[in-house]
Amino acid sequence: MLLALTKAMDSKGCTYKELSRITGYSVGVLNKMFNNGNVKFDTILSVIRNLVPEKETEMIQLYCRQQEDIKPENLKDLLEYTTTHRLDSLLDRVIEMSIKHKNKIVNQWGSFYKTLKEWRNRKMTDYEAYEWLRESKVTCNHLKVLVRLMEMNYFYVIKDYKIINDIQAIVRNMLDGMEDSYLKNSFIARVSEMTSALELRVNKNVEEARKHALDVIERNIGETYSAFSYQTLALSYINDSKVKFNHYYLKALNILDNWYENTLINDMENRRIKINSIIDRDFDRDFVQAEDDPLDLLIKGIKSNDTIYIYACMTKFQNAGDAFLAEIPKMELIKRGCAEELLSII
Missing domain, CATH: 1.10.260 (434 Repressor (Amino-terminal Domain))
Structure with missing residues (x-):
């Protein structure tokens, strides 16, 4: 090298x-x-x-x-780097080096990332992973930060957003006490990715969402992290700029195409077409309907001027914890004479 x-x-x-x-x-x-x-x-x-x-x-x-x-500190950084960059074969090698290392703290790091990899590869359920996190007896302060980060991931999956906000505050305080390093940079990016998603989907704060998404991209901790941040940026521009929406969305698609199966990419491209159709009020474009995509209900409702479908779309987004996208059908309902005050308390 x-x-x-x-x-x-x-x-x-x-x-x-x-x-x-x-x-x-x-x-x-x-x-x-x-x-x-x-x-x-x-x-x-x-x-x-x-x-x-x-x-x-x-x-x-x-x-x-x-x-x-390789220095113990660098092994820790390499475990994080190969994890966030999804270099699984290299990660296996670094895990093995860490577990065999004479430093017991490094052994703990190796074992921890080995289990994280199993969680990511779906060799354990989210709940099993959470139970494992709760029972983890980590002694290294930096590893305690990672435990908290993984807890945030679990609560995001089960949509318990309030507790995520509480954990974020704890994690940011812990990060303030860390010396500058690759590990700290990566941990901050992980927190920013979560913050960006929550600020947009839950708090409907587009400026904060964009700020944190750009922070993730700038910190460059892995292509998939950048891609999902580009997706958040794209969605934040739905109401402001069709050009920027498509620009960032296509950036996300181009990156994710290298990492995920065609099914996910096709679903994302279909959603992009649907959102453009809604923005342009042009519903003659070809796209594939999905069983669980609320946007299909919205398009059906707009085309038929049937508020039942539009309301069903809003309810689906709300039940999924996506207050930001729920605003789109809500505005359509208001245009059709539904009382904003009533919609706001549903």
Whole structure:
């Protein structure tokens, strides 16, 4: 890896001084890195992203294979990096290295991420995972933050949004006490992703939703995190800008196409077509109806001018905890003479 990065520097005519200016790390730290690679993971990652961004995954793989004695702090960062970037085969290797490490805290981290991977791959139910989290006896403060983050994921799945807000406040306080590192950056992005979704779907606060979604994208902790943040950005512009809605939605689709089966991508594209149809009041476009998509009820209601279908759409969104999208059928009902005061208390 170091040889490849050195060649990249030479080919670009980049000096240590110039690299120091770009990355923000001192020439001394960069010298140490290129001599033995024994520096913090975020330093290595910053150099890779500035020199050979198109080869990031390849360089990280080389680092894991070639570095004989990876520092405990870097193993923790690598566990998080390979998890959020969905590099499962490399994650397995880092988990194995961590579990075999002489440092007992690192052993705990390896075992923890191994179970997280099993949860993500649906080898345990959400409730089983939550019970496991409750019973976890972690001793490392940073790992305690991760436990809280995973609890937030569980409560988001079961739509208990109030408790998520309570946990978020605790997590942000815990993060304030962490020193700057790749791990801290990634944890903040995880919180911002959750905050962005809640601000839009539950609180209907588009400005806060956009702010946190952009924060996730800027922190660059994995393509799927960026994609779902682009989707949140897109939805936040439904009422403001059709151009921006489609711009961000297509960005999300292009990324997710590399990670998910066609069924999900097709469903998302169908929803984009439906939303554009509603914005343009053009219902002659071809799209596939879905059993559980409330937008089908809305379109049917608008086309037939039947408030029963529109009301059913609003109720479905509300039951799903999506107050933001529930506003779309609500406005259609108000246009048709339904009292806003009555709709607001339903």
